[in-house]
Amino acid sequence: MSMRRIINNLEEIISSFFVSITVSLVILNVILRYVFNMGIYWSEEAATISFVWSVFIGAGACYKKKMHIGIDLLTQLASVKVQGIIHLLVNLALVGINGYITYLSIVFVRASVGKPTAVLGISSAYMSAAVLAGFAIMTFHSIRFFIAGVKVLITGEVNKEVEEANIISK
Amino acid sequence: MAYVPVAIVFLLYFSSIPIAFALFAATLSYFTFINTGMPVDLVLQRFITSTASFPLLAIPFFIMAGAIMNYAGISSKLMKMADVLTGHMVGGLAQVNVVLSTLMGGISGSANADAAMQCKILVPEMEKRGFNRAFSAAITAASSSIAPVIPPGINLIIYALIANVSVGRMFVAGYVPGLLMCLALMVTVSIISNKRSYKPSREKKATLMEVLLQTKESIWALFLPFGIIMGLRFGMFTPTEAGAIAVLFCTLVGFFVYKELKIQHFPEILKDTIYGTSSVMLIIVAASVFGYYMSWERIPQSITSVLLNVTESKVMMLMVINLLLLFMGMFLEGGAALIIVAPLLVPVVVSLGVDPIHFGIIAIVNIMIGGVTPPFGSMMFTTCTITGVPITDFIREVYPFIIALLVALLLVTYLPGLILFLPNLM
Amino acid sequence: GGGETPAEAETEGEVTTEVESDDDYKLVLRLSHVFSPEEQLTKSMDLVADSIYEKTNGAIEIQTFPQGQIAAYKDGVEQVVRGADFISVEDPSYIGDYVPDFTAMVGPMLYDTYAEYVAMTDTELVADMKRRAEEKGIKILSLDYVFGFRNVITDKVIETPADLNGVRLRVPGSQLFIETLNAMGANSTPLPWGETISAMQQGVVDGIEGSEFTNLGNSIYEVRKNVALTRHFLGACGVYISTDVWDGIPAKYQKIIQDEYNAGAIHMVELLTEQHAGVVEELESYGVQFNEVDREAFVEATAHIYDTFPGLTPGIYDLLQEELAIIRGQ
Numbered sequence: 054m055s056m057r058r059i060i061n062n063l064e065e066i067i068s069s070f071f072v073s074i075t076v077s078l079v080i081l082n083v084i085l086r087y088v089f090n091m092g093i094y095w096s097e098e099a100a101t102i103s104f105v106w107s108v109f110i111g112a113g114a115c116y117k118k119k120m121h122i123g124i125d126l127l128t129q130l131a132s133v134k135v136q137g138i139i140h141l142l143v144n145l146a147l148v149g150i151n152g153y154i155t156y157l158s159i160v161f162v163r164a165s166v167g168k169p170t171a172v173l174g175i176s177s178a179y180m181s182a183a184v185l186a187g188f189a190i191m192t193f194h195s196i197r198f199f200i201a202g203v204k205v206l207i208t209g210e211v212n213k214e215v216e217e218a219n220i221i222s223k
Numbered sequence: 224m225a226y227v228p229v230a231i232v233f234l235l236y237f238s239s240i241p242i243a244f245a246l247f248a249a250t251l252s253y254f255t256f257i258n259t260g261m262p263v264d265l266v267l268q269r270f271i272t273s274t275a276s277f278p279l280l281a282i283p284f285f286i287m288a289g290a291i292m293n294y295a296g297i298s299s300k301l302m303k304m305a306d307v308l309t310g311h312m313v314g315g316l317a318q319v320n321v322v323l324s325t326l327m328g329g330i331s332g333s334a335n336a337d338a339a340m341q342c343k344i345l346v347p348e349m350e351k352r353g354f355n356r357a358f359s360a361a362i363t364a365a366s367s368s369i370a371p372v373i374p375p376g377i378n379l380i381i382y383a384l385i386a387n388v389s390v391g392r393m394f395v396a397g398y399v400p401g402l403l404m405c406l407a408l409m410v411t412v413s414i415i416s417n418k419r420s421y422k423p424s425r426e427k428k429a430t431l432m433e434v435l436l437q438t439k440e441s442i443w444a445l446f447l448p449f450g451i452i453m454g455l456r457f458g459m460f461t462p463t464e465a466g467a468i469a470v471l472f473c474t475l476v477g478f479f480v481y482k483e484l485k486i487q488h489f490p491e492i493l494k495d496t497i498y499g500t501s502s503v504m505l506i507i508v509a510a511s512v513f514g515y516y517m518s519w520e521r522i523p524q525s526i527t528s529v530l531l532n533v534t535e536s537k538v539m540m541l542m543v544i545n546l547l548l549l550f551m552g553m554f555l556e557g558g559a560a561l562i563i564v565a566p567l568l569v570p571v572v573v574s575l576g577v578d579p580i581h582f583g584i585i586a587i588v589n590i591m592i593g594g595v596t597p598p599f600g601s602m603m604f605t606t607c608t609i610t611g612v613p614i615t616d617f618i619r620e621v622y623p624f625i626i627a628l629l630v631a632l633l634l635v636t637y638l639p640g641l642i643l644f645l646p647n648l649m
Numbered sequence: 650g651g652g653e654t655p656a657e658a659e660t661e662g663e664v665t666t667e668v669e670s671d672d673d674y675k676l677v678l679r680l681s682h683v684f685s686p687e688e689q690l691t692k693s694m695d696l697v698a699d700s701i702y703e704k705t706n707g708a709i710e711i712q713t714f715p716q717g718q719i720a721a722y723k724d725g726v727e728q729v730v731r732g733a734d735f736i737s738v739e740d741p742s743y744i745g746d747y748v749p750d751f752t753a754m755v756g757p758m759l760y761d762t763y764a765e766y767v768a769m770t771d772t773e774l775v776a777d778m779k780r781r782a783e784e785k786g787i788k789i790l791s792l793d794y795v796f797g798f799r800n801v802i803t804d805k806v807i808e809t810p811a812d813l814n815g816v817r818l819r820v821p822g823s824q825l826f827i828e829t830l831n832a833m834g835a836n837s838t839p840l841p842w843g844e845t846i847s848a849m850q851q852g853v854v855d856g857i858e859g860s861e862f863t864n865l866g867n868s869i870y871e872v873r874k875n876v877a878l879t880r881h882f883l884g885a886c887g888v889y890i891s892t893d894v895w896d897g898i899p900a901k902y903q904k905i906i907q908d909e910y911n912a913g914a915i916h917m918v919e920l921l922t923e924q925h926a927g928v929v930e931e932l933e934s935y936g937v938q939f940n941e942v943d944r945e946a947f948v949e950a951t952a953h954i955y956d957t958f959p960g961l962t963p964g965i966y967d968l969l970q971e972e973l974a975i976i977r978g979q
């Protein structure tokens with residue numbers, strides 16, 4: 054795989070890696086239980102931590118692909134020009150929301166360093182850092198979409214470009 | 224001030240901000256500006272606790288199993304099975320469409336995935352054989368509402384977690400209502416097809432031999448849902464583990480029995496899995512975070528008392544709630560609607576003596592009907608987008624099916640025995 | 650709300666409370682625990698909150714949230730540590746994340762009676778642990794909301810650690826529980842509570858461990874018929890509030906709050922001691938059998954946990970045993 058393809062699919066690759074670990078751990082645990090009548094007591098927590106990472110990095114991937122569910126039926130009623138402005142404002146708001154959550158995650162992760170997880174007793178920052186990573190990725194993409202929206206407004210509006218700035222994908 | 228966040232959600236959602244982010248923004252504004260007794264970053268606790276839940280792992284597992292099915296040729300075996308069973312009836316392919324959703328329901332649980340798949344496989348074929356395209360899109364959307372009700376299903380799992388009932392019992396409770404919806408749609412298809420003289424897809428009814436041969440060929444695909452339920456029933460594994468075992472099973476069948484699955488398919492399978500999982504999970508997280516604000520303000524208690532003031536009759540209350548859910552289902556994606564309203568409504572109905580499992584089925588059937596219904600039903604969007612059918616044409620063709628589904632909903636609502644006898648055997 | 654910046658509350662707390670007339674003081678605290686509405690702990694917490702509201706003429710309003718509706722377990726304690734207007738009601742082992750010796754105080758196989766535990770929480774040893782918790786920002790209002798000994802509930806009769814070999818026992822997802830039940834001979838299987846009953850019905854696990862109140866309240870007697878009186882843990886909850894929030898409360902209200910939580914604990918222990926015999930009788934009427942175990946063998950099997958559990962003060966087990974010897978001598 055070329056470097057470029059890896060970078061373009063980075064969220065997908067990381068998220069898939071974690072979900073694979075989750076599936077493998079749970080399958081392994083069932084097999085161990087029936088074949089050897091034993092279980093890995095930490096498998097549940099490890100599978101869960103892996104899942105948390107998969108979810109938040111995957112949420113970044115979905116953001117990139119505009120897969121988060123919403124409706125734009127009302128905004129569609131507006132003229133193309135007004136739609137461009139709405140997309141710009143929406144993306145600006147999303148930069149704010151994602152940026153704020155990213156900031157809060159930094160505060161939260163730093164405070165949760167000394168809080169051990171229930172079973173493994175490792176720092177719960179290993180888990181909460183997933184939220185930080187996921188929202189940092191989403192902040193990055195929302196800034197990208199916002200810039201795309203600015204370009205649409207500056208360079209004159211074509212339908213296709215308006216779509217590019219629309220957070221609700223078709 | 225306590226209700227400002229609710230207004231913020233509506234405002235942002237209708238300005239086309241995705242629902243998850245509208246819910247985040249509303250909750251954070253509450254803890255930043257309205258109730259400042261808690262360090263705001265502690266809201267992040269809820270992001271983690273709502274995700275780090277072992278039962279939720281079943282979601283990626285069943286999505287992954289569904290994705291593997293498609294590559295492993297299991298879905299196409301089911302399509303042939305549906306044709307052998309119902310192809311000879313009037314409106315043959317439309318009947319196949321309904322039965323296929325029911326069979327697929329035994330494997331995957333996403334109505335939108337089911338609708339998208341059948342829009343691509345079945346609708347062009349239906350048009351070739353003289354079905355009107357809007358009719359084909361309408362029956363595809365309507366029947367896709369069956370898949371999440373038949374176990375396994377993401378919404379069944381999510382509801383079980385919200386209402387704190389057993390996922391296994393919830394699964395078993397889905398069979399009868401799913402089949403009821405199937406029956407209601409088949410009857411409607413047959414009435415309309417007779418009127419318009421839509422033809423069967425097979426010349427004559429399959430012989431018993433043909434049915435048996437096709438069953439043999441599809442046996443591995445058909446085994447999966449039964450295997451899962453048996454595994455749950457006899458204590459082989461928990462529902463979460465059942466999902467992981469389904470992944471293993473589909474992979475093995477794909478590699479060694481049908482031999483259509485290849486290692487190269489896995490990047491795509493994993494992508495399908497993480498997109499499907501993460502988009503659902505982010506809504507679960509957002510709704511849970513929003514629920515945090517609602518608990519903090521004791522809003523569920525207020526809603527309960529308001530609803531109980533409206534009526535204390537169980538029959539009336541279920542009617543009121545059905546209308547409310549139907550309305551929610553029209554505006555929100557199915558999973559999101561369930562996640563947001565179930566925590567508010569479960570305490571109300573339980574206090575009136577409704578079994579929470581029964582109510583879960585009512586809520587899921589109802590919200591799925593909302594997904595087929597204008598103006599914002601998500602399966603309506605999926606089918607109209609993929610088939611290119613204008614929404615007005617769709618609406619004209621879909622209303623008989625919606626009526627059929629509502630009849631099924633009424634039976635589900637007022638005949639609890641239909642739903643509860645199977646889980647009570649467990 | 651209060652507690653925006655804990656430092657402010659600390660420095661200004663005394664001044665403002667002296668100057669302001671008491672009629673103006675109003676504090677809303679949210680109290681969270683994981684018990685269900687039918688359980689005594691929920692009722693006790695509601696009673697205490699009502700009585701504080703009344704006695705402070707509404708100045709201190711404690712809103713109670715059962716069933717983990719808002720932050721619970723580690724998250725609840727974290728709210729306290731971070732200075733939220735919050736009261737956390739959890740097992741003292743959760744304070745063990747900040748002062749590990751609290752985990753030892755509720756460690757396996759220590760107490761024979763509720764009274765022994767209550768006496769332990771009054772010792773100088775525990776008072777010193779409480780001071781260390783306060784340095785971490787946790788003011789402990791009580792440790793004495795006892796709700797019963799936890800026993801092993803299976804179909805098989807368990808008398809010795811060997812009897813637990815190969816028995817899959819559901820435990821809460823907690824390091825202390827997993828290690829203790831493993832040391833007792835079982836295969837600890839952490840499962841969320843919601844999946845537990847069906848997991849038992851279906852045989853994913855062979856049994857659970859819990860009190861007679863849990864047994865009756867959740868109809869566990871319908872699926873498992875034997876209770877081995879291992880008394881491996883004494884279930885108890887403490888009541889915790891942020892030291893910063895606490896310091897900002899006028900002294901006369903502090904006294905009311907403290908007195909009410911003390912009285913509530915005494916009341917709950919009395920009630921549960923009274924109710925326990927009735928609960929046992931009712932369980933027996935459903936066919937549940939109780940058996941005594943070789944407690945010495947279990948004590949021996951679990952003693953090493955006090956040496957290996959992370960963060961405990963070396964020799965803490967002996968210190969606890971010394972205190973117990975004194976308590977039992979009285």
Ligand code: NA
Pocket residue numbers: 320321323324341362363364366367
């Ligand atoms: Na269909």
Ligand code: NA
Pocket residue numbers: 327328329330331332333370371372373374375376
């Ligand atoms: Na399904």
